[in-house]
Amino acid sequence: MREFQVSVGGRVYNVRVPKEGDTLLVDGRDCKAALVRVHGNLYSLKLDSRSYDLHVRPDDGRFLVLVEGSEYEVWVEDKSRPRRPASVLRSKEHKAFEIKSPMPGLVSSLKVAPGARVSHGAPLLTLEAMKMENEIRSPRGGVVSEILVRSGQSVEKDDVLVRLRL
Amino acid sequence: MQSHRIQKVLVANRGEIALRIIRTCEEMGIRTVAVYSEADRTALHVRRASEAYEIGPPAPLESYLAMDKIIQVAKAAKCDAVHPGYGFLSESPDFARRVEKSGLLFIGPTARSIRALGDKLRARDIVSRAGVPVVPGSTEPIRDLSHARQIAAEFGYPVLLKAVGGGGGRGMRIVKEEKELGQALREATAETRSAFGDPRVYIEKYLRHPRHIEVQILGDSYDNVIHLGERECSIQRRFQKMIEESPSTFIDDVLRAEIGSAAVRAAKASRYRSAGTVEFLVDEDKKYYFLEVNTRIQVEHPVTEMRTGLDIVEEQLRIASGESIRWKQEEISPRGHSIECRIYAEDADEGFLPSVGKIAYLRPAQGNGIRIDSALEMGTEITSYYDALISKVVSWGIDRAQAISRMDRALREYLIAGIKTTIPFCLYVINHKAFRNGEYDTGFVQEFSKRNHQTTAADDGRLIAAISGVLVAGEAKEAPILTGGSQIKDGWSGWKTKRIEQEYH
Numbered sequence: 001m002r003e004f005q006v007s008v009g010g011r012v013y014n015v016r017v018p019k020e021g022d023t024l025l026v027d028g029r030d031c032k033a034a035l036v037r038v039h040g041n042l043y044s045l046k047l048d049s050r051s052y053d054l055h056v057r058p059d060d061g062r063f064l065v066l067v068e069g070s071e072y073e074v075w076v077e078d079k080s081r082p083r084r085p086a087s088v089l090r091s092k093e094h095k096a097f098e099i100k101s102p103m104p105g106l107v108s109s110l111k112v113a114p115g116a117r118v119s120h121g122a123p124l125l126t127l128e129a130m131k132m133e134n135e136i137r138s139p140r141g142g143v144v145s146e147i148l149v150r151s152g153q154s155v156e157k158d159d160v161l162v163r164l165r166l
Numbered sequence: 167m168q169s170h171r172i173q174k175v176l177v178a179n180r181g182e183i184a185l186r187i188i189r190t191c192e193e194m195g196i197r198t199v200a201v202y203s204e205a206d207r208t209a210l211h212v213r214r215a216s217e218a219y220e221i222g223p224p225a226p227l228e229s230y231l232a233m234d235k236i237i238q239v240a241k242a243a244k245c246d247a248v249h250p251g252y253g254f255l256s257e258s259p260d261f262a263r264r265v266e267k268s269g270l271l272f273i274g275p276t277a278r279s280i281r282a283l284g285d286k287l288r289a290r291d292i293v294s295r296a297g298v299p300v301v302p303g304s305t306e307p308i309r310d311l312s313h314a315r316q317i318a319a320e321f322g323y324p325v326l327l328k329a330v331g332g333g334g335g336r337g338m339r340i341v342k343e344e345k346e347l348g349q350a351l352r353e354a355t356a357e358t359r360s361a362f363g364d365p366r367v368y369i370e371k372y373l374r375h376p377r378h379i380e381v382q383i384l385g386d387s388y389d390n391v392i393h394l395g396e397r398e399c400s401i402q403r404r405f406q407k408m409i410e411e412s413p414s415t416f417i418d419d420v421l422r423a424e425i426g427s428a429a430v431r432a433a434k435a436s437r438y439r440s441a442g443t444v445e446f447l448v449d450e451d452k453k454y455y456f457l458e459v460n461t462r463i464q465v466e467h468p469v470t471e472m473r474t475g476l477d478i479v480e481e482q483l484r485i486a487s488g489e490s491i492r493w494k495q496e497e498i499s500p501r502g503h504s505i506e507c508r509i510y511a512e513d514a515d516e517g518f519l520p521s522v523g524k525i526a527y528l529r530p531a532q533g534n535g536i537r538i539d540s541a542l543e544m545g546t547e548i549t550s551y552y553d554a555l556i557s558k559v560v561s562w563g564i565d566r567a568q569a570i571s572r573m574d575r576a577l578r579e580y581l582i583a584g585i586k587t588t589i590p591f592c593l594y595v596i597n598h599k600a601f602r603n604g605e606y607d608t609g610f611v612q613e614f615s616k617r618n619h620q621t622t623a624a625d626d627g628r629l630i631a632a633i634s635g636v637l638v639a640g641e642a643k644e645a646p647i648l649t650g651g652s653q654i655k656d657g658w659s660g661w662k663t664k665r666i667e668q669e670y671h
Binding site: 004006008011013015017022024026029031033034035040041042043045047052053054055056057063065066067068069070071072074076102103104105129130134157 | 511519520521522526527529549550552553554577578580581583584586587589590593629630631632633634635636637638
């Protein structure tokens with residue numbers, strides 16, 4: 001029996017997968033699941049007798065799963081394997097928290113200055129892309145330790161915009 | 167005007183509309199020339215055209231908006247006409263004038279009518295002289311705040327500030343009461359100046375719960391104008407359309423005929439040539455008011471093609487070559503019901519945030535009554551340089567119920583992986599009771615946005631499917647995509663799209 005903690009759209013599920021057979025337990029509920037690869041990242045999942053087309057892309061530690069038109073971000077933690085020592089993770093985490101640009105665009109305005117204390121959801125800057133102004137908000141609380149962009153600057157996807165001290 | 171058979175057309179656009187124009191040209195035996203930016207070397211419009219020329223860097227100003235380069239290519243490639251599509255240069259009177267000055271045909275209205283109708287105050291003046299009702303509002307640009315106050319008081323709050331120089335929601339502000347007027351005027355003026363290079367704004371009475379109903383028209387060079395019926399486009403966000411349908415469920419045949427003939431009068435008054443759209447707002451009392459004329463082929467034109475059987479691009483080409491319109495008004499008899507869902511590369515759950523990336527998998531919807539206009543294939547890169555509209559799904563049915571069922575079925579069949587799309591949002595709308603009953607207005611999407619994360623509150627089966635899929639994928643021997651112990655990534659960024667424009671309530 002392997003046990004996973006799976007987070008989908010902010011909700012966490014406990015999933016148990018037995019060594020034999022194809023019946024999973026999702027939060028204690030039985031699901032008969034069989035998966036066949038169709039092509040590339042496209043899978044056909046049969047959940048009981050119902051078919052689902054799934055497109056599953058591994059992406060930076062998570063999975064992007066397309067089901068019936070909606071794409072879900074899925075994080076999976078394998079509970080049955082030993083975790084790496086927490087201290088290693090934590091020290092890495094504590095170094096700095098980086099907020100990266102989700103897309104290429106033009107920084108249209110900055111909403112914070114270095115040293116500012118921000119809370120979860122606080123606007124950090126606005127990014128103009130695809131003819132829209134997009135507000136980049138802080139995913140967590142902390143102190144702005146560094147702002148790596150200027151207003152008017154073009155940025156690429158995944159460029160670091162702001163560093164936070166947690 | 168002498169009739170001249172067009173031999174070769176330069177298509178000054180990209181994406182689905184460029185491909186759509188190329189298709190009709192190919193059917194008519196007309197050769198095509200594509201122009202493209204460095205970002206679009208492998209785009210389908212480039213590969214499907216008879217010839218293609220690179221014209222510059224990805225930024226539109228240096229490529230798809232670069233008039234000199236485009237006209238130069240058209241001349242060098244010995245084209246005899248230019249089709250601007252929608253967006254980009256399609257409503258630039260300067261471009262139309264320069265194309266015609268270069269001895270090429272412009273597939274669209276004359277520069278003169280683009281200019282006249284592009285000035286919203288002039289357009290209102292022209293059509294109201296032709297006896298078409300316009301939304302009550304100012305007849306001149308706002309001079310200053312006290313002028314604005316005076317006019318707003320005259321029509322009564324709420325009022326709408328609008329750009330004289332262009333549409334698309336840019337520079338628009340709803341003002342509910344006088345104390346908001348000063349700031350709204352400053353913002354609207356600034357936004358209008360940056361969007362259109364023209365800071366002029368004017369005031370219109372703001373209509374509550376309006377329906378957006380537009381009429382497709384065709385005019386030729388001999389002052390003949392016919393209309394091809396209406397489209398209802400009330401499912402909008404930020405004044406941009408999401409879903410269109412024809413016929414409208416809101417108007418009866420009497421009002422339909424009245425609006426149709428008003429559209430024809432408006433077009434005749436501006437001596438309109440080519441395909442165009444006369445937009446109206448219809449209020450709760452079923453009074454209709456002229457809104458504006460779109461002097462181009464529109465995104466939603468397939469809805470009209472599905473019902474009339476006409477190819478509007480073909481008609482544009484024939485009109486540009488000097489033919490007169492081939493049909494009399496009474497020969498146009500639209501049939502059945504058609505719906506278009508616009509698929510944007512956007513995440514509806516995150517305030518319609520743009521989504522960029524590569525199309526990792528594509529399975530188009532097929533089958534009876536479905537038309538898809540897109541320029542997508544596997545591997546297509548969706549960038550932030552251009553419009554987020556990536557595909558249009560159009561359904562036809564003998565009645566509205568069948569058109570909806572087919573759309574519903576097609577959207578479930580359509581698989582676009584690699585980016586977020588508005589497919590789930592469209593599914594939500596067309597299955598919504600208000601939409602099914604035809605009881606919706608331009609505030610519908612606003613209502614949707616208030617229900618935060620509506621589409622992610624999916625049924626258990628779907629979530630479990632997602633979860634199980636990932637897990638079992640890891641277990642599947644031939645495809646071990648899950649290695650276990652994957653570290654939870656630290657660094658999601660929560661972000662929301664700011665609404666740049668106010669919205670209808």
